Amino acid sequence: MRVRLRYFASLREALGTADERAVRDGTTAGALWSTLVREHPAVARVRVRFAVDERYVDADHVLADGDELAVFPPVSGGC
Amino acid sequence: MRVRLRYFASLREALGTADERAVRDGTTAGALWSTLVREHPAVARVRVRFAVDERYVDADHVLADGDELAVFPPVSGGC
Amino acid sequence: MFEIIDDAIDPMRLLAAVGDPSAGASVLFLGTTRNENVGRRVVRLEYEAFAGMATKEMRKLATQARRRWPLTRVAMVHRIGVVPVGESSVGIAVSAGHRTEAFEACHWLIDRLKEIVPIWKKEHFRGGTVWIGEQQGGPPVPATRSKTRRKAVR
Amino acid sequence: MFEIIDDAIDPMRLLAAVGDPSAGASVLFLGTTRNENVGRRVVRLEYEAFAGMATKEMRKLATQARRRWPLTRVAMVHRIGVVPVGESSVGIAVSAGHRTEAFEACHWLIDRLKEIVPIWKKEHFRGGTVWIGEQQGGPPVPATRSKTRRKAVR
Numbered sequence: 233m234r235v236r237l238r239y240f241a242s243l244r245e246a247l248g249t250a251d252e253r254a255v256r257d258g259t260t261a262g263a264l265w266s267t268l269v270r271e272h273p274a275v276a277r278v279r280v281r282f283a284v285d286e287r288y289v290d291a292d293h294v295l296a297d298g299d300e301l302a303v304f305p306p307v308s309g310g311c
Numbered sequence: 312m313r314v315r316l317r318y319f320a321s322l323r324e325a326l327g328t329a330d331e332r333a334v335r336d337g338t339t340a341g342a343l344w345s346t347l348v349r350e351h352p353a354v355a356r357v358r359v360r361f362a363v364d365e366r367y368v369d370a371d372h373v374l375a376d377g378d379e380l381a382v383f384p385p386v387s388g389g390c
Numbered sequence: 391m392f393e394i395i396d397d398a399i400d401p402m403r404l405l406a407a408v409g410d411p412s413a414g415a416s417v418l419f420l421g422t423t424r425n426e427n428v429g430r431r432v433v434r435l436e437y438e439a440f441a442g443m444a445t446k447e448m449r450k451l452a453t454q455a456r457r458r459w460p461l462t463r464v465a466m467v468h469r470i471g472v473v474p475v476g477e478s479s480v481g482i483a484v485s486a487g488h489r490t491e492a493f494e495a496c497h498w499l500i501d502r503l504k505e506i507v508p509i510w511k512k513e514h515f516r517g518g519t520v521w522i523g524e525q526q527g528g529p530p531v532p533a534t535r536s537k538t539r540r541k542a543v544r
Numbered sequence: 545m546f547e548i549i550d551d552a553i554d555p556m557r558l559l560a561a562v563g564d565p566s567a568g569a570s571v572l573f574l575g576t577t578r579n580e581n582v583g584r585r586v587v588r589l590e591y592e593a594f595a596g597m598a599t600k601e602m603r604k605l606a607t608q609a610r611r612r613w614p615l616t617r618v619a620m621v622h623r624i625g626v627v628p629v630g631e632s633s634v635g636i637a638v639s640a641g642h643r644t645e646a647f648e649a650c651h652w653l654i655d656r657l658k659e660i661v662p663i664w665k666k667e668h669f670r671g672g673t674v675w676i677g678e679q680q681g682g683p684p685v686p687a688t689r690s691k692t693r694r695k696a697v698r
Contacts, residue, residue, distance in 0.1 A: 241592055241664035242675045278678060283662070286597035302594060302662070306677035309591065309598075309622055309663025310654060311414050311489070311575020311633050320438055320510035321521045357524060362508070365443035381440060381508070385523035388437065388444075388468055388509025389500060390421020390479050390568050390643070405555055405574070411630050414578040417571065417650075420559070424568040424641065475565050487578065489654060496571075497647045 233257060233297035235264065241305045246275050261301055262291030268303075278305045312336060312376035314343065320384045325354050340380055341370030347382075357384045391465040392448040394441040394509075399469055404483035407465035413485035417492040419500050421480040423473045430515035437470040437479055440508035444468065447507045455484070455499055459491040466499065468509055479511075545619040546602040548595040548663075553623055558637035561619035567639035571646040573654050575634040577627045584669035591624040591633055594662040598622065601661045605653055609638070612652070613645040620653065622663055633665075 237251040247268070255264055261282040269276045282289050283302040295301060316330040326347070334343055340361040348355045361368050362381040374380060391407040401418060408416055423435045452464040462485040473479045482499050486492040503509075511522045545561040555572060562570055577589045606618040616639040627633045636653050640646040657663075665676045 238594070240594055240662065241666070242678055244592070283594070283597060286594070286600055288660075302597070304594070304662055305664065305675065307660065307662055308658070308665040308675070308677035309593070309634065309661050310658035310665075311577070317440070319440055319508065320512070321524055323438075362440070362443060365440070365446055367506075381443070383440070383508055384510065384521065386506065386508055387504070387511040387521070387523035388439070388480065388507050389504035389511075390423070401555060401559055401572070409576075409630060411579040413576055416574040416576060416632075418555070418574075419643065419647070420570040420572075421643065422563075422567055422570060422639075425565040476563060478570075485576075489573065489575065489651070493573070493647060493651045497643070500643060 233295075235259075235295050235298075236300045237264075237268075238300060238302040240302070243275060243278060243280070243303055243305055247272060255295060259295050260291060261289055261293045261295060264295065264301065265291070265303060280304060281307075312374075314338075314374050314377075315379045316343075316347075317379060317381040319381070322354060322357060322359070322382055322384050326351060334374060338374050339370060340368055340372045340374060343374065343380065344370070344382060359383060360386075391467065392445045392452070393467045394439050394444050395467055395469055396471045397469070399467055399478045399481045401478075401481060404465045404467060404481045408463040408483045408485035410462045410485055412487060413462040414487050415489035415492040416483060416485045417489070417496040419480075419482045419496050420478040421500065422478045423475045425475045427513060427515070430513070430517075432475060433514045433516060434475065435473045435479060436512040436514065437468070437473060438510045438512070439468065439470045441470070444507050444509055448503065451499055451502050451506070454502075455495045458498070459486065459495045461486045461491060461495055464495070464499070466503070468503075468507070470509070545621065546599045546606070547621045548593050548598050549621060549623055550625045551623070553621055553632045553635045555632075555635060558619045558621060558635045562617040562637040562639035564616045564639055566641060567616040568641050569643035569646040570637060570639045571643070571650040573634075573636045573650050574632040575654065576632045577629045579629045581667060581669070584667070584671075586629060587668045587670060588629065589627045589633060590666040590668065591622070591627060592664045592666070593622065593624045595624070598661050598663055602657065605656050605660070608656075609649045609653055613640065613649045615640045615645060615649055618649070618653070620657070622657075622661070624663070 239247045281304045360383045448466045465483045484496040602620040619637045638650040
Protein backbone atom coordinates (compact mmCIF):
# COMPACT_ATOMS: atom_id res chain seq x y z
CA MET A 233 0.00 0.00 0.00
CA ARG A 234 1.08 3.60 -0.50
CA VAL A 235 1.45 6.41 2.00
CA ARG A 236 2.07 10.08 1.24
CA LEU A 237 4.51 12.00 3.40
CA ARG A 238 4.55 15.70 4.32
CA TYR A 239 7.48 17.45 5.95
CA PHE A 240 7.72 20.82 7.63
CA ALA A 241 10.31 23.33 8.77
CA SER A 242 13.78 21.77 9.20
CA LEU A 243 12.52 18.42 7.93
CA ARG A 244 11.18 20.08 4.80
CA GLU A 245 14.57 21.69 4.25
CA ALA A 246 16.30 18.31 4.70
CA LEU A 247 13.83 15.98 2.98
CA GLY A 248 11.66 18.13 0.71
CA THR A 249 8.03 19.12 1.07
CA ALA A 250 6.45 15.79 0.25
CA ASP A 251 7.19 12.19 -0.66
CA GLU A 252 5.37 8.93 -1.25
CA ARG A 253 6.32 5.44 -0.08
CA ALA A 254 5.14 1.90 -0.59
CA VAL A 255 4.82 0.21 2.80
CA ARG A 256 3.69 -3.17 4.06
CA ASP A 257 0.28 -3.61 5.70
CA GLY A 258 0.52 -2.98 9.43
CA THR A 259 3.35 -0.47 9.18
CA THR A 260 3.20 2.13 11.95
CA ALA A 261 4.01 5.82 11.64
CA GLY A 262 7.04 5.29 13.87
CA ALA A 263 8.32 2.35 11.85
CA LEU A 264 8.08 4.25 8.58
CA TRP A 265 9.92 7.17 10.14
CA SER A 266 12.68 4.85 11.36
CA THR A 267 13.14 3.65 7.80
CA LEU A 268 13.40 7.23 6.58
CA VAL A 269 15.88 8.14 9.30
CA ARG A 270 18.13 5.28 8.18
CA GLU A 271 18.14 6.83 4.70
CA HIS A 272 18.73 10.33 6.05
CA PRO A 273 20.75 10.09 9.27
CA ALA A 274 20.98 13.89 9.50
CA VAL A 275 17.36 14.06 10.69
CA ALA A 276 17.81 11.44 13.42
CA ARG A 277 18.28 14.07 16.11
CA VAL A 278 14.90 15.71 15.47
CA ARG A 279 12.20 14.91 18.04
CA VAL A 280 9.25 14.32 15.75
CA ARG A 281 5.49 14.15 16.11
CA PHE A 282 3.13 12.56 13.61
CA ALA A 283 -0.21 13.52 12.15
CA VAL A 284 -2.38 11.45 9.85
CA ASP A 285 -5.03 13.25 7.84
CA GLU A 286 -4.48 16.39 9.92
CA ARG A 287 -4.83 14.79 13.34
CA TYR A 288 -2.05 14.01 15.77
CA VAL A 289 -1.33 10.28 16.11
CA ASP A 290 1.11 8.29 18.24
CA ALA A 291 4.17 6.55 16.80
CA ASP A 292 2.37 3.20 17.04
CA HIS A 293 -0.48 4.38 14.82
CA VAL A 294 -0.98 1.82 12.04
CA LEU A 295 -1.03 3.43 8.60
CA ALA A 296 -3.71 2.74 6.01
CA ASP A 297 -3.47 2.85 2.26
CA GLY A 298 -3.69 6.42 0.97
CA ASP A 299 -2.93 8.00 4.36
CA GLU A 300 -1.07 11.27 4.47
CA LEU A 301 1.54 11.06 7.21
CA ALA A 302 2.81 14.47 8.28
CA VAL A 303 6.07 14.52 10.23
CA PHE A 304 6.63 17.53 12.44
CA PRO A 305 9.73 18.83 14.17
CA PRO A 306 8.91 20.53 17.50
CA VAL A 307 6.29 23.20 16.85
CA SER A 308 7.22 26.79 17.64
CA GLY A 309 4.32 28.99 16.66
CA GLY A 310 3.35 32.02 18.66
CA CYS A 311 5.90 34.70 19.26
CA MET B 312 -9.48 79.30 57.48
CA ARG B 313 -11.41 78.23 54.40
CA VAL B 314 -11.60 74.84 52.73
CA ARG B 315 -13.23 74.03 49.40
CA LEU B 316 -15.22 70.85 49.05
CA ARG B 317 -15.76 68.63 46.01
CA TYR B 318 -18.34 65.85 45.80
CA PHE B 319 -18.77 63.03 43.33
CA ALA B 320 -21.33 60.48 42.21
CA SER B 321 -24.06 59.91 44.81
CA LEU B 322 -22.59 62.59 47.08
CA ARG B 323 -22.67 65.08 44.23
CA GLU B 324 -26.33 64.25 43.66
CA ALA B 325 -27.06 64.73 47.37
CA LEU B 326 -24.83 67.67 48.21
CA GLY B 327 -23.99 69.40 44.94
CA THR B 328 -20.74 69.52 43.00
CA ALA B 329 -18.81 71.85 45.29
CA ASP B 330 -19.02 73.84 48.50
CA GLU B 331 -16.81 75.98 50.70
CA ARG B 332 -16.56 76.01 54.48
CA ALA B 333 -14.87 78.03 57.17
CA VAL B 334 -13.15 75.68 59.63
CA ARG B 335 -10.98 76.04 62.71
CA ASP B 336 -7.21 75.46 62.56
CA GLY B 337 -6.43 71.81 63.16
CA THR B 338 -9.66 70.51 61.66
CA THR B 339 -9.22 67.07 60.10
CA ALA B 340 -10.87 65.79 56.93
CA GLY B 341 -12.85 63.31 58.99
CA ALA B 342 -14.04 65.96 61.47
CA LEU B 343 -15.24 68.25 58.69
CA TRP B 344 -17.07 65.35 57.09
CA SER B 345 -18.77 64.51 60.40
CA THR B 346 -20.06 68.07 60.56
CA LEU B 347 -21.43 67.78 57.05
CA VAL B 348 -23.08 64.44 57.80
CA ARG B 349 -24.90 66.02 60.74
CA GLU B 350 -26.31 68.60 58.32
CA HIS B 351 -27.19 65.93 55.71
CA PRO B 352 -28.00 62.68 57.53
CA ALA B 353 -28.96 61.03 54.23
CA VAL B 354 -25.27 60.67 53.33
CA ALA B 355 -24.28 59.09 56.64
CA ARG B 356 -24.46 55.59 55.19
CA VAL B 357 -21.85 56.30 52.51
CA ARG B 358 -18.40 54.87 53.15
CA VAL B 359 -16.23 57.79 52.09
CA ARG B 360 -12.61 58.36 51.21
CA PHE B 361 -10.87 61.71 51.16
CA ALA B 362 -8.44 63.42 48.82
CA VAL B 363 -6.71 66.74 49.34
CA ASP B 364 -5.28 68.44 46.30
CA GLU B 365 -5.82 65.29 44.24
CA ARG B 366 -4.09 62.87 46.61
CA TYR B 367 -5.72 60.36 48.90
CA VAL B 368 -5.47 61.28 52.59
CA ASP B 369 -6.64 59.57 55.77
CA ALA B 370 -9.55 60.82 57.85
CA ASP B 371 -7.10 62.27 60.38
CA HIS B 372 -5.39 64.46 57.78
CA VAL B 373 -5.25 68.03 59.11
CA LEU B 374 -6.62 70.54 56.64
CA ALA B 375 -4.80 73.71 55.67
CA ASP B 376 -6.22 77.03 54.54
CA GLY B 377 -7.17 76.90 50.85
CA ASP B 378 -7.17 73.09 50.65
CA GLU B 379 -9.56 71.37 48.31
CA LEU B 380 -11.08 68.41 50.12
CA ALA B 381 -12.66 65.88 47.75
CA VAL B 382 -15.08 63.40 49.31
CA PHE B 383 -15.55 60.15 47.42
CA PRO B 384 -18.14 57.44 47.70
CA PRO B 385 -16.71 53.96 46.89
CA VAL B 386 -15.06 54.12 43.48
CA SER B 387 -16.44 51.88 40.77
CA GLY B 388 -14.53 52.59 37.60
CA GLY B 389 -13.67 49.87 35.16
CA CYS B 390 -16.42 47.77 33.72
CA MET C 391 -0.83 57.55 27.45
CA PHE C 392 -3.07 58.00 30.48
CA GLU C 393 -6.34 59.65 29.65
CA ILE C 394 -9.89 60.30 30.67
CA ILE C 395 -11.93 60.77 27.50
CA ASP C 396 -15.58 61.35 26.73
CA ASP C 397 -15.90 59.53 23.43
CA ALA C 398 -15.27 56.02 22.11
CA ILE C 399 -12.05 54.24 23.08
CA ASP C 400 -9.82 53.48 20.09
CA PRO C 401 -8.02 50.17 20.71
CA MET C 402 -5.51 50.91 17.96
CA ARG C 403 -4.32 54.03 19.79
CA LEU C 404 -3.73 51.97 22.93
CA LEU C 405 -1.84 49.29 21.00
CA ALA C 406 0.21 51.89 19.15
CA ALA C 407 1.08 53.53 22.47
CA VAL C 408 2.67 50.31 23.73
CA GLY C 409 4.35 49.24 20.48
CA ASP C 410 8.10 48.84 20.78
CA PRO C 411 10.78 46.84 18.92
CA SER C 412 11.81 45.19 22.20
CA ALA C 413 8.28 44.02 23.04
CA GLY C 414 7.39 40.42 22.27
CA ALA C 415 3.90 40.55 23.76
CA SER C 416 1.11 43.07 23.99
CA VAL C 417 -1.99 42.47 26.06
CA LEU C 418 -5.01 44.72 25.67
CA PHE C 419 -7.92 44.68 28.07
CA LEU C 420 -11.22 46.28 27.17
CA GLY C 421 -13.99 46.56 29.74
CA THR C 422 -17.31 46.77 28.01
CA THR C 423 -20.85 47.63 29.06
CA ARG C 424 -22.73 44.35 29.15
CA ASN C 425 -26.46 43.95 28.91
CA GLU C 426 -26.84 42.23 32.29
CA ASN C 427 -25.55 42.73 35.83
CA VAL C 428 -26.58 40.61 38.86
CA GLY C 429 -29.84 39.81 37.13
CA ARG C 430 -30.63 43.37 36.09
CA ARG C 431 -31.17 44.25 32.44
CA VAL C 432 -28.57 46.97 31.86
CA VAL C 433 -29.53 49.74 29.43
CA ARG C 434 -26.39 51.85 29.69
CA LEU C 435 -23.67 52.84 32.13
CA GLU C 436 -22.72 56.37 33.00
CA TYR C 437 -19.29 57.22 34.32
CA GLU C 438 -18.06 60.19 36.26
CA ALA C 439 -14.41 60.89 37.13
CA PHE C 440 -12.32 63.22 39.19
CA ALA C 441 -10.36 63.55 35.97
CA GLY C 442 -7.12 65.20 37.07
CA MET C 443 -6.67 62.88 40.01
CA ALA C 444 -7.79 59.85 37.97
CA THR C 445 -5.02 60.27 35.41
CA LYS C 446 -2.49 60.81 38.22
CA GLU C 447 -3.65 57.61 39.92
CA MET C 448 -3.43 55.69 36.64
CA ARG C 449 0.15 56.88 36.21
CA LYS C 450 0.96 55.79 39.75
CA LEU C 451 -0.49 52.35 39.09
CA ALA C 452 1.63 52.06 35.94
CA THR C 453 4.72 52.98 37.96
CA GLN C 454 3.86 50.35 40.57
CA ALA C 455 3.30 47.75 37.86
CA ARG C 456 6.71 48.52 36.37
CA ARG C 457 8.28 47.85 39.76
CA ARG C 458 6.60 44.44 39.94
CA TRP C 459 7.13 43.29 36.35
CA PRO C 460 9.67 44.05 33.62
CA LEU C 461 7.33 45.90 31.28
CA THR C 462 8.03 47.76 28.08
CA ARG C 463 5.11 50.22 27.99
CA VAL C 464 1.75 50.83 29.63
CA ALA C 465 -1.27 52.81 28.38
CA MET C 466 -4.56 53.35 30.18
CA VAL C 467 -7.69 55.19 29.13
CA HIS C 468 -11.08 55.51 30.78
CA ARG C 469 -14.18 56.86 29.12
CA ILE C 470 -16.67 59.01 31.03
CA GLY C 471 -20.27 59.94 30.30
CA VAL C 472 -22.75 57.49 28.85
CA VAL C 473 -21.32 54.19 27.61
CA PRO C 474 -23.96 52.11 25.79
CA VAL C 475 -24.10 48.32 25.84
CA GLY C 476 -21.33 46.82 23.70
CA GLU C 477 -19.03 49.85 23.99
CA SER C 478 -15.93 50.03 26.13
CA SER C 479 -15.50 52.12 29.25
CA VAL C 480 -11.89 51.25 29.96
CA GLY C 481 -8.88 50.16 27.95
CA ILE C 482 -5.51 49.05 29.28
CA ALA C 483 -2.60 47.99 27.08
CA VAL C 484 0.65 46.53 28.37
CA SER C 485 3.67 45.43 26.37
CA ALA C 486 6.59 43.41 27.66
CA GLY C 487 9.44 41.28 26.44
CA HIS C 488 7.47 38.15 27.32
CA ARG C 489 3.79 37.34 27.59
CA THR C 490 3.41 36.25 31.21
CA GLU C 491 4.43 39.67 32.53
CA ALA C 492 2.12 41.40 30.08
CA PHE C 493 -0.88 39.27 31.11
CA GLU C 494 -0.21 39.54 34.84
CA ALA C 495 0.43 43.28 34.81
CA CYS C 496 -2.62 44.05 32.65
CA HIS C 497 -4.88 42.00 34.93
CA TRP C 498 -3.39 43.63 38.03
CA LEU C 499 -3.83 47.11 36.55
CA ILE C 500 -7.54 46.71 35.88
CA ASP C 501 -8.07 45.18 39.34
CA ARG C 502 -6.28 48.10 40.98
CA LEU C 503 -7.93 50.69 38.76
CA LYS C 504 -11.31 49.51 39.98
CA GLU C 505 -10.17 49.79 43.59
CA ILE C 506 -8.36 53.08 43.57
CA VAL C 507 -8.91 55.38 40.60
CA PRO C 508 -11.57 58.02 41.38
CA ILE C 509 -14.17 57.05 38.80
CA TRP C 510 -17.79 56.18 39.50
CA LYS C 511 -20.32 54.20 37.58
CA LYS C 512 -24.06 54.67 37.58
CA GLU C 513 -25.95 51.75 36.17
CA HIS C 514 -29.14 52.48 34.27
CA PHE C 515 -31.08 49.26 34.21
CA ARG C 516 -34.60 48.42 33.18
CA GLY C 517 -36.55 49.80 36.11
CA GLY C 518 -34.08 52.09 37.85
CA THR C 519 -30.58 53.33 38.46
CA VAL C 520 -27.87 52.57 40.99
CA TRP C 521 -24.43 53.92 41.79
CA ILE C 522 -22.27 50.80 41.76
CA GLY C 523 -20.26 50.19 44.92
CA GLU C 524 -22.85 51.67 47.27
CA GLN C 525 -25.55 49.05 47.07
CA GLN C 526 -24.40 46.99 50.08
CA GLY C 527 -27.17 46.89 52.63
CA GLY C 528 -30.09 46.87 50.23
CA PRO C 529 -31.29 46.39 46.72
CA PRO C 530 -31.18 49.15 44.11
CA VAL C 531 -34.28 51.21 44.10
CA PRO C 532 -36.82 51.49 41.28
CA ALA C 533 -36.78 54.62 39.14
CA THR C 534 -40.09 55.84 40.49
CA ARG C 535 -38.56 56.16 43.93
CA SER C 536 -35.19 57.47 42.83
CA LYS C 537 -35.57 60.77 44.68
CA THR C 538 -35.67 58.92 47.96
CA ARG C 539 -33.15 56.30 46.88
CA ARG C 540 -30.62 56.96 49.59
CA LYS C 541 -33.05 56.62 52.45
CA ALA C 542 -34.61 53.53 50.98
CA VAL C 543 -31.23 51.91 50.46
CA ARG C 544 -29.97 52.61 53.95
CA MET D 545 -12.58 33.33 13.44
CA PHE D 546 -9.67 30.90 13.25
CA GLU D 547 -7.27 31.74 10.48
CA ILE D 548 -3.80 31.35 9.08
CA ILE D 549 -3.01 34.47 7.08
CA ASP D 550 0.00 35.74 5.19
CA ASP D 551 -0.33 39.45 5.75
CA ALA D 552 -0.54 41.82 8.72
CA ILE D 553 -2.83 40.92 11.61
CA ASP D 554 -5.67 43.41 12.09
CA PRO D 555 -6.41 43.69 15.85
CA MET D 556 -9.76 45.37 15.13
CA ARG D 557 -10.97 42.29 13.24
CA LEU D 558 -10.10 40.11 16.22
CA LEU D 559 -11.87 42.43 18.64
CA ALA D 560 -14.90 42.69 16.37
CA ALA D 561 -15.03 38.89 16.16
CA VAL D 562 -15.40 38.61 19.95
CA GLY D 563 -17.73 41.59 20.46
CA ASP D 564 -21.03 40.66 22.07
CA PRO D 565 -23.65 42.49 24.17
CA SER D 566 -23.22 39.92 26.94
CA ALA D 567 -19.43 40.37 27.14
CA GLY D 568 -18.08 42.59 29.90
CA ALA D 569 -14.43 41.97 29.15
CA SER D 570 -12.30 41.43 26.07
CA VAL D 571 -8.66 40.45 26.27
CA LEU D 572 -6.48 40.63 23.18
CA PHE D 573 -3.03 39.09 23.03
CA LEU D 574 -0.60 40.03 20.27
CA GLY D 575 2.68 38.20 19.94
CA THR D 576 5.18 40.40 18.19
CA THR D 577 8.60 39.89 16.64
CA ARG D 578 11.08 41.43 19.03
CA ASN D 579 14.55 42.60 18.15
CA GLU D 580 16.32 40.28 20.59
CA ASN D 581 16.12 36.62 21.60
CA VAL D 582 18.46 34.90 24.09
CA GLY D 583 21.13 37.48 23.27
CA ARG D 584 20.76 37.25 19.50
CA ARG D 585 19.93 40.34 17.45
CA VAL D 586 16.75 39.29 15.63
CA VAL D 587 16.30 40.63 12.11
CA ARG D 588 13.00 38.94 11.27
CA LEU D 589 11.03 35.78 11.94
CA GLU D 590 9.65 33.49 9.31
CA TYR D 591 6.68 31.22 10.01
CA GLU D 592 5.50 28.09 8.29
CA ALA D 593 2.25 26.27 9.06
CA PHE D 594 0.43 23.09 8.22
CA ALA D 595 -2.46 25.45 7.60
CA GLY D 596 -5.48 23.16 7.44
CA MET D 597 -4.48 21.28 10.56
CA ALA D 598 -3.39 24.47 12.33
CA THR D 599 -6.85 26.04 12.06
CA LYS D 600 -8.43 22.76 13.19
CA GLU D 601 -6.14 22.65 16.23
CA MET D 602 -6.93 26.28 17.04
CA ARG D 603 -10.65 25.47 16.98
CA LYS D 604 -10.04 22.50 19.27
CA LEU D 605 -8.16 24.70 21.72
CA ALA D 606 -11.04 27.19 21.71
CA THR D 607 -13.47 24.35 22.44
CA GLN D 608 -11.29 23.15 25.31
CA ALA D 609 -11.05 26.70 26.68
CA ARG D 610 -14.83 27.02 26.60
CA ARG D 611 -15.07 23.88 28.71
CA ARG D 612 -12.73 25.34 31.31
CA TRP D 613 -14.08 28.88 31.45
CA PRO D 614 -17.45 30.53 30.73
CA LEU D 615 -16.41 32.45 27.63
CA THR D 616 -18.46 34.48 25.22
CA ARG D 617 -16.32 34.27 22.08
CA VAL D 618 -12.82 33.30 20.96
CA ALA D 619 -10.86 34.34 17.87
CA MET D 620 -7.37 33.23 16.87
CA VAL D 621 -5.21 34.17 13.94
CA HIS D 622 -1.63 33.29 13.07
CA ARG D 623 0.42 34.96 10.39
CA ILE D 624 2.86 32.97 8.25
CA GLY D 625 5.76 34.04 6.06
CA VAL D 626 8.15 36.81 7.07
CA VAL D 627 7.15 38.84 10.13
CA PRO D 628 9.47 41.84 10.63
CA VAL D 629 10.46 43.24 14.02
CA GLY D 630 7.56 45.12 15.61
CA GLU D 631 4.86 43.24 13.68
CA SER D 632 2.60 40.58 15.13
CA SER D 633 2.72 36.90 14.29
CA VAL D 634 -0.19 35.80 16.41
CA GLY D 635 -3.36 37.37 17.75
CA ILE D 636 -5.84 35.86 20.19
CA ALA D 637 -8.98 37.61 21.40
CA VAL D 638 -11.28 36.28 24.12
CA SER D 639 -14.45 37.84 25.44
CA ALA D 640 -16.31 36.80 28.57
CA GLY D 641 -18.87 38.08 31.01
CA HIS D 642 -16.09 38.88 33.46
CA ARG D 643 -12.44 39.72 33.14
CA THR D 644 -10.71 36.96 35.08
CA GLU D 645 -11.99 34.28 32.71
CA ALA D 646 -10.99 36.33 29.69
CA PHE D 647 -7.43 36.85 31.00
CA GLU D 648 -6.94 33.25 32.07
CA ALA D 649 -8.36 31.75 28.89
CA CYS D 650 -6.38 34.05 26.62
CA HIS D 651 -3.14 33.25 28.44
CA TRP D 652 -3.90 29.53 28.36
CA LEU D 653 -4.71 29.65 24.64
CA ILE D 654 -1.40 31.22 23.65
CA ASP D 655 0.49 28.77 25.88
CA ARG D 656 -1.30 25.81 24.30
CA LEU D 657 -1.02 27.22 20.78
CA LYS D 658 2.75 27.27 21.17
CA GLU D 659 2.76 23.67 22.33
CA ILE D 660 0.35 22.08 19.92
CA VAL D 661 -0.56 24.03 16.80
CA PRO D 662 1.56 22.91 13.81
CA ILE D 663 3.38 26.15 13.09
CA TRP D 664 7.12 26.63 12.99
CA LYS D 665 9.31 29.64 13.40
CA LYS D 666 12.67 30.27 11.79
CA GLU D 667 14.62 33.03 13.43
CA HIS D 668 16.81 35.16 11.21
CA PHE D 669 19.29 36.83 13.48
CA ARG D 670 22.42 38.82 12.87
CA GLY D 671 24.84 36.07 11.90
CA GLY D 672 22.58 33.14 11.06
CA THR D 673 19.26 31.36 11.24
CA VAL D 674 17.72 28.78 13.51
CA TRP D 675 14.47 26.83 13.64
CA ILE D 676 13.15 27.54 17.10
CA GLY D 677 12.40 24.51 19.23
CA GLU D 678 15.21 22.38 17.79
CA GLN D 679 18.20 24.11 19.28
CA GLN D 680 18.47 22.00 22.42
CA GLY D 681 21.88 20.37 22.58
CA GLY D 682 23.87 23.15 20.99
CA PRO D 683 24.01 26.76 19.93
CA PRO D 684 22.52 27.97 16.66
CA VAL D 685 24.94 27.82 13.80
CA PRO D 686 26.34 30.79 11.88
CA ALA D 687 24.96 31.46 8.40
CA THR D 688 28.15 30.33 6.65
CA ARG D 689 27.68 26.84 8.04
CA SER D 690 23.93 26.68 7.67
CA LYS D 691 24.08 23.81 5.17
CA THR D 692 25.56 21.55 7.80
CA ARG D 693 23.50 23.07 10.59
CA ARG D 694 21.82 19.88 11.68
CA LYS D 695 25.02 17.91 12.11
CA ALA D 696 26.71 20.77 13.91
CA VAL D 697 23.81 21.19 16.27
CA ARG D 698 23.58 17.56 17.17
